[in-house]
Amino acid sequence: MPQIQQTESGTAQLMPLCVDLDGTLVKSDTLIDSLLVLARTHPLLLLRLPGMAFRGKAPFKAFVTENVALDVAHLPYNRKLLQFLQQENARGRQIYLATGADTQLARRVADHLGFFHQVLASDGTHNLTGSRKLLSLRQSLGGIDFAYIGNDTPDLPVMAGAAESMVANPSRRLRTKLRAQGIVPSRAFEERSQPLNSLVKALRPHQWAKNLLVLLPPLLAHNHSVRLFASALLAFFCFCAAASGTYLVNDLLDIEADRRSPKKRLRPFASGDLAPSIGLVAIVLLLVIGFAAAQFLPAAFSFWLLVYVGSTLFYSFYLKRIALVDVVVLSGLYTLRLLAGGAATTTPISHWLAGFAIFLFLSLAIVKRFAELESLRMSGTQLKNGRGYLMSDIEQIRAFGTASAFAAVVVFANYISSQDVTTLYHHPQRLWLIVPFMVLWLCRVWLLAARGELDEDPVAFALTDAASLVMGVAVAIIVLLAI
Structure with missing residues (x-):
């Protein structure tokens, strides 16, 4: 025309x-x-x-x-x-x-x-x-x-x-x-991605690695029952479905804040590649699937799954904007996965594992927040994420996180020295070889964060980083030698 x-x-x-x-x-x-x-x-x-x-x-x-x-x-x-x-x-x-x-x-x-x-x-x-x-x-x-x-x-x-x-x-x-x-x-x-590809991206399947924590209770208790392992896998599936549903909620609520971020602006909702209506339908389906599958596990597991979803939603709506409370909640969500895994397999969670998890996951939650602030500082971007932090808080946050990391190492060292370890391992003294690997990995994570090179969840990072995988294999070998 x-x-x-x-x-x-x-x-x-x-x-x-x-x-x-x-x-x-x-x-x-x-x-x-x-x-x-x-x-x-x-x-x-x-x-x-x-x-x-x-x-x-x-x-x-x-x-x-x-x-x-x-x-x-x-x-x-x-x-x-x-x-x-x-x-x-x-x-x-x-x-x-x-x-x-x-x-x-x-x-x-x-x-x-x-x-x-x-x-x-x-x-x-x-x-x-x-x-x-x-x-x-x-x-x-x-x-x-x-x-x-x-x-x-x-x-x-x-x-x-x-x-x-x-x-x-x-x-x-x-x-x-x-x-x-x-x-x-x-x-x-034309400028848009395929809706299915965008939806898969929004579900964040790479974050499902964190849900592997539900498998730890029976493994650490040396319970190798096929039935319990199948229950743990079903619990893993339930958490993947529920977690992806909460990720969608979080991304929808953060749509405007994500658009101001150099990296998060590429998320499907923020970029306009995925319609919020599709996200709302997916949220309902994922939560229904997760809780329906949970009915095949002990009732205590459904309780912990409900606590996880409720806490995550409360975090997305409100708690994520309160400094320090946000990282405590994030660390708690990691620990909830352990409790849910124990409930799904009727495996008691020892006080050693609970104490170790609290300090370790608090450090990992803080390093995630530290990495975000450091990335903004290095790029000269103005802080507008509504998280409740100031750029001047960055050194104090580093202190909180590194202290928590070494507290986790201390708890693990005390566990090795306790009488409880002798019931599970014939050569518990060999577990001391794990300590330097723990220190090395935690220090490396914090070093990468300080350099602005840690741009994802540290647990997901550990499953894709070559050096982390090598250290993980080494730790697994040490555990087998100690049994």
Whole structure:
């Protein structure tokens, strides 16, 4: 379709270009993004949403926008489309933002990008979508031809009335209806990953390594029963399902904060590659599957799984923003896996294992937080993660973490010296060879964190790092020699 049209005076000018916001210029839905931020920052206001929805879509959008100042600078813009719009603006083409989003948000987006000639949006009374958007565009443009870029079926009336239609990450429904009406888009701006791949990434399967802790109680008790091992594997499966569900909750609530992070902005929800609606369905399914499978294990396991999920959700909604409390809770979640593994296999947890786990996992939780702060400090990025920490806390956090690491070593050394170890090992003195490997690994983790080279959970890191695996094999050999 032609981009140039003749004016009444006979001069040629570029046809006005109109673009939708949600799902088009931005890969996500800004209303859903705002609702997620509202759930995290003002959860009590969620109680007012049903009443506002009853008043209509436009008042509902206005209410949400008034209570949430969405960070428009870090929205997941469609970069291909954004580059095209910037090029067209440089050519002197008038560009209009025509969106069903509330006008307050739409104007903030327009002000940030700086190339829109005019903004047409919902005004708190009228919801500017479909035919109403088409009418508004015709009135604003004086009836002249225009080009329009959309992404879903609500854009269909506007695309049918436009002289030129383009699409950005079009839905399957829109493609089907465009073909049915004989509308052929002149350009397509595709920038998204496959939903299935994005969902798998959001489940964080690499983090399932932490759930291997449920296998430790029967292994450390030297109980090699096939039945108990099968129970431990089922417990591992339950924790993987439940943990992935809580990861999705965490990512949805942190969607805006993640977009400000150089690394976390690539997460599926933050990047706009995965729709929150898919995440909500997946959360329900994963939790149902996890707790349904738990019914085949002792009731005590279901209790610990429930405590884990409840603690994780409370952490995601509130506790993660309280300095030090967050790392204590994280270390507790590691220890919960041990308790759940003991419950699933009816294996008692010794006071030695409990004490060792508390100090070790506290150190690993702190090193994770330390690594995040160190990475921000080295990159010169301003601290905006809402964790409750200051950049000046970094040395004190290092002290807390390293002290806890060596406390774990001391507990292990005392265990080796106790009478309890003689009931499980014929050569307990050989276990002393494990101590230098523990010290080496913990010091290495903290050294990498100080260098800004530890960019993942330390437990998951241990299962992918070559040096850690070598030390792990060495420790396993020592344990076998001590039995």
